[in-house]
Amino acid sequence: MLQRLNDSVLLAEDDLARLVWTEPVSRQARAERFTRWRADQYIEVSHSADGACVQLGRAGARVLREAGFPHVAPVRPIADRVRPGLLLANRLGVSLTEDIQTEPGIGGMAWVMRPFSGGAARDDGLAALLYDLDNLPAQRLAPDLYTPQLLDAQYTPPEGYAVQRFIVEIDRGTENPQQLRARATNWRSRWERTEWPPATHAVFLWITTEGWTRVEDIWRAWTQHALLPAFFTTVETLTLGTGGRWQPWNPRRVLPDGREVWVWRDLAGQPRSLRPWDLEESTLRFEPPRAVSLSNITSWNAV
Numbered sequence: 001m002l003q004r005l006n007d008s009v010l011l012a013e014d015d016l017a018r019l020v021w022t023e024p025v026s027r028q029a030r031a032e033r034f035t036r037w038r039a040d041q042y043i044e045v046s047h048s049a050d051g052a053c054v055q056l057g058r059a060g061a062r063v064l065r066e067a068g069f070p071h072v073a074p075v076r077p078i079a080d081r082v083r084p085g086l087l088l089a090n091r092l093g094v095s096l097t098e099d100i101q102t103e104p105g106i107g108g109m110a111w112v113m114r115p116f117s118g119g120a121a122r123d124d125g126l127a128a129l130l131y132d133l134d135n136l137p138a139q140r141l142a143p144d145l146y147t148p149q150l151l152d153a154q155y156t157p158p159e160g161y162a163v164q165r166f167i168v169e170i171d172r173g174t175e176n177p178q179q180l181r182a183r184a185t186n187w188r189s190r191w192e193r194t195e196w197p198p199a200t201h202a203v204f205l206w207i208t209t210e211g212w213t214r215v216e217d218i219w220r221a222w223t224q225h226a227l228l229p230a231f232f233t234t235v236e237t238l239t240l241g242t243g244g245r246w247q248p249w250n251p252r253r254v255l256p257d258g259r260e261v262w263v264w265r266d267l268a269g270q271p272r273s274l275r276p277w278d279l280e281e282s283t284l285r286f287e288p289p290r291a292v293s294l295s296n297i298t299s300w301n302a303v
Helices: 002-008 013-020 027-039 058-066 083-102 177-193 211-225 294-300
Strands: 043-048 051-056 106-112 125-132 161-171 200-208 230-234 252-254 260-262
Touching: 002 013, 002 051, 002 058, 002 083, 002 106, 013 027, 013 051, 013 083, 027 043, 051 058, 083 106, 083 125, 083 161, 083 200, 177 211, 200 211, 211 230
Parallel strands: 161 200, 200 230
Antiparallel strands: 043 051, 106 125, 125 161, 252 260
16 A cells, blocks of 8 residues: 555545455445554545545655665645646556456556656656567466566566556646647657667557647647657546546447447547557557547547
8 A cells, every 4th residue: 555655646545445445345444444544644634626635644654765665755745736637647547557457468567656756758657567468368477466666667578578658648738839849849859868678668648638629739749749659538538438437448438329439549540549459459659640630539539
């Protein structure tokens, strides 16, 4: 629990509960455990418009430092301006963790938030998945799949495996087109300076709270100034047909009216999946961009 909270920095209380208890637990038992953790200062709970949120407490941070963790999340209050983005990015991390629990081809998963690292180009969240190249049952590195070493710069996967990294970008509509272009340019520069470990593929996941109209602005900036492998979606699309829960690993949904909805779109406007074996592609590949129009975007989800 402390390790996942440390790597996430700030979690909605419900999301932390989903990581701690993979099986159903009574509300009373959950409340008693959270109350005890808070009293022992392992966690600190705060309340805002986003609901109850949890971060490391002083005792929790001390336990991790004594255990030799190289990076320990801050225990000071998280600024209000960054809380919504943190919670949304972590919602993806938690949902992805749940989705792959029964995926036999996945051998491990890591997730980390880096909101305080500074720099002109930094991810809102970073996930790494170890997967079997042939989509065969993988030998899992940890019983619960959580394998932080996958994010190490020098990690080399075993023979027959590869690592897929998801660089998460959360957009809440606060950046103007000029800022989006600068963000894309900075990512291009950082990408060209990055040495990726062997058998590692990386793709950006852009998620916006502002709908597909906003995706058009992001898309234009990205294809003109970054041109890096990226998938795009909206918060609303992620929750379609799920009863309000995100299921990023499930690439398409069938709605009650029979429509098939694709969650992710790539640079060329084509439907995509986070599963590396889908769409008959063994590896991720670059695709030439095409002009993006609002009419195209609004028709994508009714294929």
